[in-house]
Amino acid sequence: KKGYVMRKCCMEANGKKTARGKRSWKMYFCTLRDLILYLHKDDSGFRKSQISDNIHNAIHIHHGLATKATDYTKKQHVFRLVTADQAEYLFQTSDPKELDSWINTINFV
Numbered sequence: 001k002k003g004y005v006m007r008k009c010c011m012e013a014n015g016k017k018t019a020r021g022k023r024s025w026k027m028y029f030c031t032l033r034d035l036i037l038y039l040h041k042d043d044s045g046f047r048k049s050q051i052s053d054n055i056h057n058a059i060h061i062h063h064g065l066a067t068k069a070t071d072y073t074k075k076q077h078v079f080r081l082v083t084a085d086q087a088e089y090l091f092q093t094s095d096p097k098e099l100d101s102w103i104n105t106i107n108f109v
């Protein structure tokens with residue numbers, strides 16, 4: 001699965017709160033492949049990227065969990081992703097269908 005999303009970092013690995021100034025929303029082209037979410041500026045960014053950049057922009061979703069962020073009311077169609085290492089992110093999708101699709105794809109991949 002792939003597509004544009006907005007992403008906000010909330011917690012770093014080990015549940016450490018993301019530093020001030022690093023918690024803003026940013027748009028990414030998100031590609032899910034082999035249990036890794038790759039975040040790039042656009043699709044060509046993903047295709048042209050070197051393995052080294054990919055590692056930098058990658059979120060490992062194995063043993064992670066995506067859930068609707070019903071407590072986050074500032075934006076619509078947002079899900080929370082908690083990873084195995086206790087990092088936490090919010091992702092805003094375009095509509096309810098995309099929201100369900102990202103959540104199901106991440107959880108049941």
Ligand code: I3P
Pocket residue numbers: 020021022023024025074
């Ligand atoms: C963040 C930015 C985010 C905001 C976040 C701010 O500032 O304004 O939009 O999250 O609030 O820290 P910066 O751009 O300097 O990183 P919300 O949109 O969810 O309010 P937070 O500190 O409550 O995470």
